[in-house]
Amino acid sequence: MLTSSKEMILKARAEKYAVGCFNTSDLEITKAIIAAAEAQESPVIVATSPKAIDYASLQTLSGIVKSEAKKAEVPVALHLDHGLTLSIVEECLNNGYTSIMFDGSGSELEHNEILTRQAVEMAHAKNVSCEGELGHLGKVGKTQGQLTDPNDVIEYIQKTGVDFLAISIGSQHGIGDNEELDIPLLKKINSMTKIPLVLHGASGVPETDIKKAIKNGIAKINIDTDIRHTFAKSIKKVLEKNAQENDPREILTKVMFDLQKMIEEKIKLFGSNGKV
Numbered sequence: 001m002l003t004s005s006k007e008m009i010l011k012a013r014a015e016k017y018a019v020g021c022f023n024t025s026d027l028e029i030t031k032a033i034i035a036a037a038e039a040q041e042s043p044v045i046v047a048t049s050p051k052a053i054d055y056a057s058l059q060t061l062s063g064i065v066k067s068e069a070k071k072a073e074v075p076v077a078l079h080l081d082h083g084l085t086l087s088i089v090e091e092c093l094n095n096g097y098t099s100i101m102f103d104g105s106g107s108e109l110e111h112n113e114i115l116t117r118q119a120v121e122m123a124h125a126k127n128v129s130c131e132g133e134l135g136h137l138g139k140v141g142k143t144q145g146q147l148t149d150p151n152d153v154i155e156y157i158q159k160t161g162v163d164f165l166a167i168s169i170g171s172q173h174g175i176g177d178n179e180e181l182d183i184p185l186l187k188k189i190n191s192m193t194k195i196p197l198v199l200h201g202a203s204g205v206p207e208t209d210i211k212k213a214i215k216n217g218i219a220k221i222n223i224d225t226d227i228r229h230t231f232a233k234s235i236k237k238v239l240e241k242n243a244q245e246n247d248p249r250e251i252l253t254k255v256m257f258d259l260q261k262m263i264e265e266k267i268k269l270f271g272s273n274g275k276v
């Protein structure tokens, strides 16, 4: 069923597990995410980034996720990942998104707070929850991140009214050489607020750190790069076995199987299996 992300994340925070938020850009990845959640009896968040929306179009991509979610036996939220403008927030809300992230972390704190506040108001007017980002996540090999400053946390939450807070504690988007998390920083932030915390850039983070993060307030975990790696590796494997294969349905059925298995392992690591 298509549901809000709010209840699933609040429950995760209270019971000390995390809900996986997995990025999609097409039918096959969406089906694999939902099949994995069903197999593990887990709630799940299906995320679409602005780049994925540009690739597939908002109507098509949200249509795929909504129709697959409606058929699902587990709660599925349709999430905007890293919305950078208020106009994309508005478009997603008008297209039935049940969860929003506004990312103002590329701006100065004050500007981030003002824009995020507006996104939160727009989302709440439609009864949809909104996540914001404080500090900034870097992208492996491309941009530098900035750890979240704990001194900004309380003011940011009060001024913006965000439902969930994405923090920068050592992970990066992509898979880096060293993505160990700053657990003391996480503990400090967690001691300051009760709202669920979000870990972005989780591909490449050691499993032991993921577990420690969940114990210390992380209740939503975002995975994208691992999905893309599995997708590409799986296609290569299929074509290496049979170079003559030219039926996309044959190729992509195997890709979906590999994706589902990988995502099921993540769901078990996050502890949301059996939590429906």
Ligand code: 13P
Pocket: 023, 081, 082, 172, 173, 174, 175, 199, 200, 201, 202, 203, 204, 222, 223, 224, 225, 226
């Ligand atoms: P990774 O690409 O490192 O998995 O990060 C995904 C993410 O944070 C999406 O918002």
